[in-house]
Amino acid sequence: MILIAIDHAHGAPRRGAFELVSAARDLGGEIAAVVLGGPDAGPVAAALAAFVPRVIHVDDATLDHASHERRVTALAGVATELGAEAVLLGAGRSGQAVGPRLAWRLDGALLEDVAAVRREGSTLVAERLAYLSRASLTVRAEASPVVVSVKAGAYPAAAPADAPGTVASRAATFTAADDAARLGERRSVARGRVALEEADVVVCGGRGLGDADAFERHVVGLAHDLGAGVASTRAVVDAGWRPYDEQVGQTGKNVAPQLYFALGVSGAVQHLSGMNRSGTVVAINKDGDAPIFKVADYGIVGDVHEVLPALRAALSGLD
Amino acid sequence: MIIATYVKHVPDAEARLTADGGRIEVDDHAYALDGMDEYGVEAAVRLKEAGLADEVVALAIGPARAEAALRTALALGADRAVLLESDDDLDPLAQAGPLAEAARACGAELLLVGGKQADWDSAALGPAVAEVLGWPVCDWTTELRLEGREIAAVHDVDDGSEAWRAELPVVVTTQQGLNEPRYPTLPNIMKAKRKPLERQPVAASARVVTLAAALPSRARRGVRLEGDAATVASELARRLRDEAKVL
Numbered sequence: 001m002i003l004i005a006i007d008h009a010h011g012a013p014r015r016g017a018f019e020l021v022s023a024a025r026d027l028g029g030e031i032a033a034v035v036l037g038g039p040d041a042g043p044v045a046a047a048l049a050a051f052v053p054r055v056i057h058v059d060d061a062t063l064d065h066a067s068h069e070r071r072v073t074a075l076a077g078v079a080t081e082l083g084a085e086a087v088l089l090g091a092g093r094s095g096q097a098v099g100p101r102l103a104w105r106l107d108g109a110l111l112e113d114v115a116a117v118r119r120e121g122s123t124l125v126a127e128r129l130a131y132l133s134r135a136s137l138t139v140r141a142e143a144s145p146v147v148v149s150v151k152a153g154a155y156p157a158a159a160p161a162d163a164p165g166t167v168a169s170r171a172a173t174f175t176a177a178d179d180a181a182r183l184g185e186r187r188s189v190a191r192g193r194v195a196l197e198e199a200d201v202v203v204c205g206g207r208g209l210g211d212a213d214a215f216e217r218h219v220v221g222l223a224h225d226l227g228a229g230v231a232s233t234r235a236v237v238d239a240g241w242r243p244y245d246e247q248v249g250q251t252g253k254n255v256a257p258q259l260y261f262a263l264g265v266s267g268a269v270q271h272l273s274g275m276n277r278s279g280t281v282v283a284i285n286k287d288g289d290a291p292i293f294k295v296a297d298y299g300i301v302g303d304v305h306e307v308l309p310a311l312r313a314a315l316s317g318l319d
Numbered sequence: 320m321i322i323a324t325y326v327k328h329v330p331d332a333e334a335r336l337t338a339d340g341g342r343i344e345v346d347d348h349a350y351a352l353d354g355m356d357e358y359g360v361e362a363a364v365r366l367k368e369a370g371l372a373d374e375v376v377a378l379a380i381g382p383a384r385a386e387a388a389l390r391t392a393l394a395l396g397a398d399r400a401v402l403l404e405s406d407d408d409l410d411p412l413a414q415a416g417p418l419a420e421a422a423r424a425c426g427a428e429l430l431l432v433g434g435k436q437a438d439w440d441s442a443a444l445g446p447a448v449a450e451v452l453g454w455p456v457c458d459w460t461t462e463l464r465l466e467g468r469e470i471a472a473v474h475d476v477d478d479g480s481e482a483w484r485a486e487l488p489v490v491v492t493t494q495q496g497l498n499e500p501r502y503p504t505l506p507n508i509m510k511a512k513r514k515p516l517e518r519q520p521v522a523a524s525a526r527v528v529t530l531a532a533a534l535p536s537r538a539r540r541g542v543r544l545e546g547d548a549a550t551v552a553s554e555l556a557r558r559l560r561d562e563a564k565v566l
Contacts, residue, residue, distance in 0.1 A: 009478070068446065069455055093477045097458045100447035103412055109526040110412050112443050125530065130440045131336055135343045138531040142524075180489075181455035184482025195478070201565075234495070244461065244496050245479060250332065250437065251355065251495040259565040269332045273440075276537065280563040282555065297540035298558060300551050310552035318556055318566065 001030045003084040004052070005075055007094065008035065008044040015198050016090040016150075021051045021158035023088055023150050027119055032056060034078045036063040036071060045167045051158055053165040056082075058172050067181040068094070072101040074172040079106060084145055086124060088117075091149035092197065099149040109141035111148045115277075124148065132250050132273035152197045153256045196246065199229030202257040204248055204275070206233040208264020208285055209304060212241035218308040219263055225312055231255065233271050249274035264304045267292025284308070320465075320487065321374045322363040323427035324397065325418065325444070327353040328381055328388035329437040341531045352388040355433030357395070357500035358493035362463055363431055364396035365498065371465045374398050376425045380414050380521060382406045393511035394503035400514070401425070403521040410527040411439065415447035417521040422452065428487040429470070434459050434494040445492035454490050457483045461496040 004020040006013050017033075024031045032054040035045040038061030045057040058074045066074075075098065079087050087102060089095045091113040103110035111117060114126035125140045126148065196202065203226070205219035215236065223230045232242040234249055248255055250270040260278035265271065267283070267290055275281070276295055283296035284307050293299040300307055330336070334349030352360075366372040377392035377400040379385045389400035403417050422430045430452070432445035442458070449456035457463075461480065462473035472483045472491065503511070542558070544551040560566045 007477070067455065068458070072450075093459060093475060096442040097446045097456060100412060100415075100443035101450040101456075103526075104415065104447050104450040110410070110443055110447075111527065112411075112439075112441055128440075130438065131330060131343060132332055132437055133440060134336055134534065135338065136533045136535045137343075137529050139527050139529050141526065142528055143526045177453055177455075181457070181483060181485040184484065186476065186479060186481045188479040237496075245475065247495075251435075259559070259563070273332075280559070280565050281539065282559070293541075293543075295537075295539055297542065297563065298555055299541070299543045300555065301543065301545075302548065302551065306548040307552060310548040311555060314549075314552040314556035315559075315566070317553075318560055 001032060001082050001084050002027055003079055003082060003087045004031065004033045005087060005089040006033050006035045006044065006048055007090050007092065008037065008041060011040055011043050013044050013047055014090070015157060016092070016152050017048065018051065018157035019153070019155040020088045020090065020150055022155040023117060025158060026155070027086070027117065032082060034058065034075060036074050037061070038064050040064065049165040049167050050160040052161065055165055055167045057167055057169045059169040060172050063172070065183060065186065067178065067183060068097040068101060069178040069181065070174055071098050072105060073174050073178050075102055076105045077172055078170070079145065086146045086148055088148045088150055091151050095149045099147050103147040106145050106147070107143070108145040108147060109143040111139060111141055111146060113149055113151050115151050115154045117148050117150070132269060133254070133276055134273065194227060194229040196229040196231055196248070196253050196255055199255070199257050201226050201228035201259045202231050202255050202278070203228045203261040203263065204231035204233065204265055205236060205263045206265030207235040207239065208266070214305065215241050218304055222261065222308060222312055225315060229255070229257070233265055262292050262296070263308065265292050266290045267295065320372050320428055321376065321426045322366060322372045322429045322431065323376045323378050323422045323425055324356070324359045324363045324392065324431040325433070326356045326360065326377050326379050326388045326392045327433065327436050327438070328379065328385040329353045332437070336534055338532045338534045341529065343532045347384060350384060350387065352391040353433050353437050355435055355437065355494060358495065358497040359431030359433060359491070360392050360395045360397060361498045361500040362493060366465055367396070376401065376427065378418060378421050379403065380405060380409065380418060386516065389516055390511050391503060393514045393516070394508045395501060398514065400516040402516065402518045404518050405521045405523065407523070407525065408529065409523055410525055411441050411443035412447050412526045413523045414444060415451050417523050418444070418448050419451035422448070430490045432490065432492050434492045442492070445490055449490035452488070452490065454488050455485045456490045456492065457485070458492045459494050460491050461494065463491060463497060
């Protein structure tokens, strides 16, 4: 039995949920999905039932905004009850914290942030990046069950199954240790902004833009035209032009969109480690020797301030 | 209150890597204290300087060369250090047991761990050691205060940030934005050589093993577009649509 843990927001599964379905189907065998949350998670569970034969809804409103510890306890309960041999979850912030705790709680192994996972004998083998995404490792789990956190975009979104599945609700029990942390106000990124890790197109700006106004005009402007996610380099964030949650690189987010624009980005190793899995990379930079051009499919040596208005006009003029 | 801060000795971002016989090889001299762990050392030292902590203990797991990372932590202000010595390639879950034991042994009530390790590209150690200890974890922390016996923090979550509070003991994972780590001064580097550093052998078995390693390089088109702004812009737009087929 492969159990997939579903992340959801605003009453719908996140895109990564359907990628996990693909990963689970590739592994083969029985599949079940677990959805955590109160009544609002009901439609999420129902939506998932079109994709997997068995959905377990841990119906508890405290799980709508819960500590990692509560989520681990809820997931561990389901995994143990079903005798899951593997638990797949997304490798976002929450999956990064929940995965290791869950793996230890189940006395298993953790395959973290994997780009691919397959069966080998009675265990699982995965491909993952290491050394700031510069090396690719093939790793094997030596304990069972195996908790696998799957990189966003590593698998295509699954199509619905031929026959709909069932949804069962269950309750969860928690311990005092699960409530040691008290969560306060949650500040979300601006409404309407495209989530960076889920964006098909990402526009990233670096210090080469010159100032925060130019960043807003060119980077945010192009992103708006294309419905793209906005990303920043560490230098831009350190300069206070943009918030941390837009940072791509070693200390920020890892993205792999189909199309990545690097505008005024020099391309330090730390930045490249967060974007070098992107599909097509476009670099525009005044300095023709900037390392970003080594990873670019299309490079333009020029002033972003001159090229960007022309590029936006050219893109809007495409049929 | 005693603070333990975990430090890892990792290859520098610019270190040359080679893939050899299924392992990644790195020049021994290209290692340094993981930048992500510096925020934890800084946070610990500041709490001590503010009179809110009695002792800062730096902990590391790794081969003998990892002593260098501990010496750096000592030069940055840690009081003493413990090296849990192992030549094995231990995954984060395998490290979590010995690290938890060491944190308990030194009486720590706050354990700081870098948010992500630059060798394994792993964010697992902090949450895993919290699980072993049965403590809550505040991950990807950008603000940290100690108010009496309580940690008041702000940390990143998937869609933004969240306020987080818990009574000690807790595990906190650190990242950029938490503080501006200081640089070690020469006198402090000299002083660090005389601070106590204890070595303990550690036995743990790996839960994940590496079967193969490679240094992939993605083939890029490497096309340079030249001409005035209007020319390169329309050429790029056309190529993105017709050649790369991404528009």
